[in-house]
Amino acid sequence: MSLRSQLAISVGKASRWFLTNFTKGGSSLPGKLALNLDPQILATLSQNYQVVVITGTNGKTLTTALTVEALKEAYPYVLTNPSGSNMRQGIVSTFLNAPKMHQGEKGIAVLEVDEGSLKHVVEALAPDYFVFTNVFRDQLDRFGEIHTIYQLMTDAARKVPTAKIIANGDLPMFHSVDLPNEEVYFGFNHEEASEVVPHYNTDGLLCPKCDHVLAYHLLTYANLGHFYCPECGFERPALSYQVDEIQEEALTHSDFTIDGHPFHLPVAGKYNLYNALAAYSVAKELGLNVEQIRSGFEKAQRVFGRQESFEINGKKVLLNLVKNPVGLDQVLSLIGLDSEPFTLVAILNNQYADGTDVSWIWDGNFEQIKNFPVKAAITAGSKAEEMTKRLTVAGLPAEQIKQVDDLSDVIETIKQSETEHVHILATYTAMLQLREALTKSGYLKAIKEG
Template sequence: MNLKSRAAVFFAKTSHFILKNILHRGATSLPGKIALKIDPDLLRHLSDNLDVIIVSGTNGKTLTTALCVKVLKTAGYDVISNSSGSNMVQGIVNSLIMQKSSKKQVAVLEVDEANVAPVTESLTPKFFVLTNIFRDQMDRYGEIYTTYDKILAGIKNAPKATVITNGDSPIFQRAKPENLTVYYGFDHLNENKDLLAPTNTDGILSPTDHSILHYHFLTYANLGFYYSITDSFKRPKLNYAVTKIDQLTPKYSEFEIGSTRFKIEIGGLYNIYNALAAYSLAQEMGISANVVKETFEQNQQIFGRQESIDVDGKDVTIVLIKNPVGSNAVIDMMLTEKDPFSLVALLNANYADGIDTSWIWDADFEKLHQANIEAVLTGGERYKDIQVRLKMGGFEDQETVPDLKQIVEKIKTLPTKKVYVAATYTAMLQLREQLAKSGYIKGGF
């Protein structure tokens, strides 16, 4: 690195120390922002001696990244990553500064969809792992097709990289990169039904003639075995597939890929997709299924993603919500809970959340009446919005806590042992900060 780069790294590390140890802040983004002000080309220098894997898409980036990291570490790789989920350029720079060593390393980087192109202008990945594309933060991305175009622009910067992508997602067939492409998905049902996606589902138009796609089966949203009845367009042949789902619970999922049975310590059908993406990367890198199985069964929680925290005897589970599809997937996960629980819904609308909260009206909160919910608590900076949404959804008996500094104490008063906290990204960070200050977790956000 040149003198400018060294200065950028020095000031980034200094600011990181001050933020973490004196101000007790997260230090996940600002040090990288300072470094880039000093040396705008720093990412290019930091990527020397790194094999880079980029994980992107709307939902599941953080968990997929974490699973990929754990699998690679189990296999013996020296891995660095932006594990906090700070996935824009400055957050990635910050993570590389704090973790990079002089020896050969693998960098597994979660990258925001709009940042794939800026990141790949400075470094060249060996793999892209794409999860899905759903309507999300329309103030930033626009419609789903615009989002995919942003990712494609980044892939075009690395034509030799292998793209590992969700074959069950029709949008990834809209425009294919020239790269070698590997597909993963579900083949767990031996059915030949003729189904249509539910009303108000995005992304169900055929890319060949814009007709409405049909399905032999659906997993959730627009994902599944799709095909066109007007031409030959259909889901591509899968390289890696879930062949059986054995059990779904709020705390774990059991499923099979080929002849191997896996268990992940996190609930929700949607999280099996994330595990399958990590499995597919492992296979492409020559890592055995047994190593992946061993890794998945390690009971290690992921930052802000179905973390289970003991708060004075309350079993508090934090789940991230940020768009209609993700929220509906979380709701379906909650419906697998057999015990009574309390629901805490925290809504913010900062830049990292998306400043438009209208998406909450497309999430199917009404479905939660099927669960055994004994109490509802709403809060966050946009507490009025989520309060009204849940009231209109039939949850009229609710308590509201506008100040998140009081939320931990309020959780202690809820009538059930189990508590599910559904929070947007910055609300989740604020909650974790309060939990850390109260001594229930280590680290803030």
């Protein structure tokens, strides 16, 4: 190791020690300092690790969490980055905080990586595996359209041609480009094949080979499913791993089978079954058996902000992160499973991490809430007025909507709500701000990330 690298590591670790002991911790500053001293420090830090990079629009955080818990059943050194630390400096900070391994030992690093950060880290990390969860329209001001996002992912894969790609075979785009990498696919075969027509407003319905409209034998949601092109013959690839049955989809849990093996998750929604299937696929590729994977999944906790449940003065609250139309629709479908009357809270911010363009809320199917037992709604955030307008247009009576100024008012309004159940939808920075307010009020325990 060069003197420069040693200095960078020493400064990074010292700053991390200071931040952990004298501040709230969780900062990417140690990684930033180390990178300033040695721009190649990530390659040095990761050289004794087998690396799995998990990327895509939705599902990165839970897929990473489930993968980590499964791999811990078989490997003694499993490293991962906290949610929100998925850019280069955050990843460096993760390695700076890694437990010391003995001479000659190897670890596994399971890293959630923001799509826009792939180009900055893949060559240094030299990953052994890429996991591609999905690509949906997301934060157009940051990433552009879906083809731009996928280009970032394929560019990264080409830089490491020895890495195996574990991809969602139900997404047409992921089977559309010839890559030098070995590829395996996961997907759903939980229903008998029949002709299904996706909603006309769905993105990604054109064949990536000939631009003809795709047809489907099975559709899970959005443009995911058993697709084929009646014009040119393009079709879903053979699946190596599959969800072959869904026994129960409830508000709080899911029971399903993968490759004939039963699993239970304390989260719901088909989008989370895809996350579990992706994690299962990684674990199988790394040699784990079904019992090890199941044991790991059982130990996994709900990721904060994703179906996170807690109480506020006896009110049962479920918090969900929303950030794009597809994810929003899936969360709305999930809370639609609640048969009890509930209060809907929608907090919309437009900071950089949320996406400054909030027009995506108009593409989400808020109209379905007319069929839900919504007794009242609360809107908040920097774009609360836009969210209020969206709910009104969706059919919620204006007199049922209360727009509040800040998050402390949200908490007080929830306390006074007439319903026992409360569902909160929040964009990324809104979710973080709300959790901080709830922690200060004693409704949530403080969490140090990193």
